Amino acid sequence: MKINRRQVLAVGSAVAAATALGSQQPAAAAIAYDVAINSIWNDSSRMWIKIVGSVPVGAIAAHVLDSDGSVLATLRDFTLTYGTTSDGQWTSNDHAALPRLGSYDVAVDINGAASGETYHQVLPHAFRYFAHTFFEDLQMAPPIVDFDHREVTVTGRLVWEEPATLVRTPLPGHTIRWSTFIPTAVEADPSGVTTSDDAGRITFVVPCPAEAWIRVNTSDDGTYLSTGAEVKVGAAIRPSRLTLTQVEPKVVYGERVSLGGRLEMLAASTWVPYAEQSILLTDRSRDLRLTTVTDQDGRYQFPAVASENGPYTAYFNWGEAPDRLIAVTQTSAEPQVRWHTTLTEVGMWQPDGGDLWRVQGRVGYPDGRSPLRTILLFETMPVGTTTWKTAVTSVLSIGDTFAVDLTITVPKYIRVRIAQTDDFLGAVGPTLYAGSGQPPRHRPTQGIPLPRR
Secondary structure, three states: OOOOOOEOOOOOHHHHHHHHHHHOOOOOOOOOOEEEEEEEOOEEEEEEEEEEOOOOOOOEEEEEEOOOOOEEEEEOOEEEEEEEOOEEEEEEOOOOOOOOOEEEEEEEEEOOOOOOOOEEEEEEEEEEEOEEEEEEEEEEEOOEEEOOEOEEEEEEEEEEEOOOOOOEEEOOOOEEEEEEEOOOOOOOOOEEEEEOOOOOEEEEEEEOOOOEEEEEEOOOOOOEOOOEEEEEEEEOOEOEEEOOEEOOOOEEOOOEEEEEEEEEEEEOOEEEEOOOOEEEEEOOOOOOEEEEEOOOOOEEEEEEEOOOOOOEEEEEOOOOOOOOOEOOEEEEEOOOEEEOOEEEEEEEEOOOOOOEEEEEEEEEOOOOOOOOOEEEEEEEEEOOOOOOEEEEEEEEOOOOEEEEEEEOOOOEEEEEEEOOOOOEOOEEOOOEEEOOOOOOOOOOOOOOOOOOO
C-alpha cells in the first residue's frame, strides 16, 4: 500500500473485516501517525518533530539521509517538550553533524504500534541544516565626522558558523545591504549594496553629514541565515559666530539704513572668515525676509529701513536642511534712530497788556515715540538784527501742551524751539512778532529746522 509522506491512513473497519473473513484470523490494530518535522530555529543540528498518535518514550528514531538514501546520522534521544505523548512536540537531545549545509530527507521510525510493527515514513527535505552568519570586527574610520571629514569607511568580515562544531569560516561572495539612520536629517538617508570578498571582508564608504547609525544586513537564502550589525558614528560640530551692526550713525526714522556684519567659524583654534554663505535677515514682524551671501572676508550687508519693526535678526545655517556639522547661529541689532518732533498750534497773546506776552502751543511726536521730557527754548530777536537769543528754557514732562509767559521789550521777534537730543530731532515753531502795528516787511524765515548732528 502506498504511504502518504505526512500521514499513514488508518485501515478502515470494512477492509479490516474483509481481511479477517478471508484469513479467518483476527484483524491486527492499524498503525496511524501524523508526523511533521522542522529544524530548531536556534540550533539547526537538533531536530523538532511533531507527532499525533500514541508514542511511548524512547520509541522514535530519526535518520538523516544523503541524496543516495544512505544514512548520515541517526537521532534517537528525544524528549517530549510540549503537549502529550499522543499529540506533542518531541525535541532531540543529540545533534546531527552533516557534511554540507542544505535540506535533507528524513526517515522516521516509530516503534509504538500496537501490533509491534515499526511505523516508517520518509519526509523529503524535512530537515534544514542551516548556518548562522555573523559580522566580525565591524569598524568605521574615522569614528567621528566633522566639518572637514564628512564620510566614513566601514570595514568588517562576514563569517558563517558550522551548526555542529560551531567553527566559524569566512563567507565570500555574499551580498550585504547597508543603510544609515540620521536622526536630524530631512532628506533620504544614504544606503547601498556591497559584496564580501574571497576572505569574507567588506569595505564600503558612507557619506555622513551628521551623527548617524550605520547598519549592515544579509538576507536569508535558505542556507545561511540573515544577520545584522550596527555601528554608531559620532559628530563634532564646528562653532560659528555672526555679528550684526548698523553701518551708518544714527538715522532718522523712516529713512534707509544699512545693517551689516561678519560670519566666522572656528578652525584650528582660530576664528576665520566663512565666505560664500547665505545669510537671512528678518525684522520683528517676520514680514521682511532678505538674503545675501558673504564675501571672501565673510562680510555681508543688507539695506533696511529705520522703523518700529526692529530689532532686525540675522541668521546663518537656518532652514529645513542646514549643514549639521557647523553650528547654527543668529544675532540681532536695533537700528539707532532719531525720532521726529513737531510744534503745532503755536500762538502768542498779552494776558494783561504791558510787556508780558504768553506763548503757547502743542508738542507732537508723529513716530509714536516720546521722550521722558522735552526741552523747550523760547528765543527772541530784536527787529533789525539776525541773532536769536534764548530768553526762557522750559521742560515739558507731563502732557503735550505748554504756555509760558515772557517779559519782552518790543518790538521783537519770538519763536519756540524743541532742543535736539541723541534720540529726538529738534523742531522750530513759527516766528511771532511782538510789537505795535504790522511786523517789518522783511521778517525772518519761519520754521527753520535744526541741522542734524
